[in-house]
Amino acid sequence: MSERTLVLIKPDAVRRGLVGEVLGRFERKGLTIEAMNLRSVDTALADEHYAEHLEQPWYPGLRDFITSGPLVALVLSGDQAISVVRGLLGATDGRKAAAGTIRGDYSLSNQQNLAHASDSPESAAREIKIWFPEA
Ligand SMILES: Nc1ncnc2c1ncn2[C@@H]1O[C@H](COP(=O)(O)OP(=O)(O)OP(=O)(O)O)[C@@H](O)[C@H]1O
Numbered sequence: 302m303s304e305r306t307l308v309l310i311k312p313d314a315v316r317r318g319l320v321g322e323v324l325g326r327f328e329r330k331g332l333t334i335e336a337m338n339l340r341s342v343d344t345a346l347a348d349e350h351y352a353e354h355l356e357q358p359w360y361p362g363l364r365d366f367i368t369s370g371p372l373v374a375l376v377l378s379g380d381q382a383i384s385v386v387r388g389l390l391g392a393t394d395g396r397k398a399a400a401g402t403i404r405g406d407y408s409l410s411n412q413q414n415l416a417h418a419s420d421s422p423e424s425a426a427r428e429i430k431i432w433f434p435e436a
Contacts (some may be wrong), residue, residue, distance in 0.1 A: 304382040305335060306419045307428035310373040312366065313413040315339075320373055323403055326389055327377055336433050337375040342368050349431055355427075366412055374432045383414055384423055386418040405412070 310323050328334070342350075347364045354360050377386060391398030395408025395415070408414045419425035429436055 304379055304381055305376055305378045306383045306386050306425045307432055308375050308377055308386060309413055309417040312370040312372050314415045315371055319407060326403060332377040332379040332382060334376050335376040336436055339371050339373050344368060349427055363412055376429055376433055384401050391415055399408055
């Protein structure tokens, strides 16, 4: 079934010049880019997106990171896009993510892990509304 998912190519990927590499993997997989923009994130937007993590001891560090420079927000669509994109990203911690995944190939961190992707239809709907209210 075709699904939409919200992806953030995080500030570490932008700084490292890996936007094209990450986007290319999504495109070559066959996913469709439905919407995309490069934007800065303020703390209010960071807190809304990461609402479920606000109480975590590591959240202040994550907020500093996600607001540290521009990121690329996009909506991808395709058959089972939510789980397919999570599979392409690999495990949250880049040190543990399997080789061949985006995080496994390019990240050595559990925070600066290149990209975010929605983890369920409910979070995709919530997150698409946050980042692309017009969509
Ligand atoms: N222990 C931690 N220390 C620092 N940052 C963390 C830690 N755990 C998670 N994070 C950061 O919070 C984000 C969200 O964590 P979550 O557990 O939801 O992982 P995820 O679902 O794989 O990642 P995402 O939601 O970004 O796709 C991670 O992508 C990472 O940037």
